[in-house]
Amino acid sequence: MIKKIFPKEIDFFEMFKKASENVNRGAASLVDMMGNFEAAETRAKEIYEAEQEGDMITHEVMRRLNKTFITPLDREDIHALISRLDDVLDLIWASADRAVLFRLNNPPPEAVDLSKTLHETTEIISKAINCLKDKKYSYIQEYCIEINRLENRGDRIFREALVKLFDNIKDPILVIKWKEVFEHLEDASDTCEDVANILEGIVLKHA
Numbered sequence: 001m002i003k004k005i006f007p008k009e010i011d012f013f014e015m016f017k018k019a020s021e022n023v024n025r026g027a028a029s030l031v032d033m034m035g036n037f038e039a040a041e042t043r044a045k046e047i048y049e050a051e052q053e054g055d056m057i058t059h060e061v062m063r064r065l066n067k068t069f070i071t072p073l074d075r076e077d078i079h080a081l082i083s084r085l086d087d088v089l090d091l092i093w094a095s096a097d098r099a100v101l102f103r104l105n106n107p108p109p110e111a112v113d114l115s116k117t118l119h120e121t122t123e124i125i126s127k128a129i130n131c132l133k134d135k136k137y138s139y140i141q142e143y144c145i146e147i148n149r150l151e152n153r154g155d156r157i158f159r160e161a162l163v164k165l166f167d168n169i170k171d172p173i174l175v176i177k178w179k180e181v182f183e184h185l186e187d188a189s190d191t192c193e194d195v196a197n198i199l200e201g202i203v204l205k206h207a
Contacts, residue, residue, distance in 0.1 A: 019054060019057045023089045023125070024122040026051065027122040029047045034111050047093050054089040088188050088195065092188050095185050118189055128196075128199055144203075148196060
């Protein structure tokens with residue numbers, strides 16, 4: 001399977017690209033899931049498959065990192081970047097898994113909004129990572145500013161979601177279930193900001 005995903009002479013930048021595109025694919029499935037809960041199990045399966053592929057990509061990056069003497073970026077940056085991308089997808093999967101496990105339905109509008117914001121963020125991350133190989137550092141900085149802006153938007157949506165959960169839903173168990181889903185989505189958004197911080201650090205070292 002690894003040979004199918006990675007050509008023989010692939011480089012770290014290509015691995016980052018595949019990882020970020022895979023995260024974006026998982027986020028897109030989450031948006032579809034929150035927008036149409038009748039297909040929740042199908043979308044959750046798609047996200048799980050993306051999460052499994054993400055684990056495989058991360059493992060391959062780590063394996064090659066341990067065997068490569070000269071790397072295009074600092075070793076700690078390669079490790080941090082691929083790990084945080086994997087963490088974003090893990091949290092996307094966690095939110096989808098909980099929603100199915102808890103047998104939730106009728107997602108609050110904030111669940112849809114937060115998922116869409118997260119998807120927008122992963123799209124920007126993918127664009128920023130695609131600029132690494134060609135050293136388009138000014139573009140990366142602009143993308144990181146946008147990622148931070150979207151994370152702030154996600155924070156606002158999360159706070160609004162919690163307020164409405166406690167104000168409008170009388171069933172305390174349902175409140176707890178949705179709160180956990182929202183927390184995973186918020187953590188995913190925060191981790192996207194971690195990715196931006198790593199990218200900004202790379203820019204500062206190499207620009």
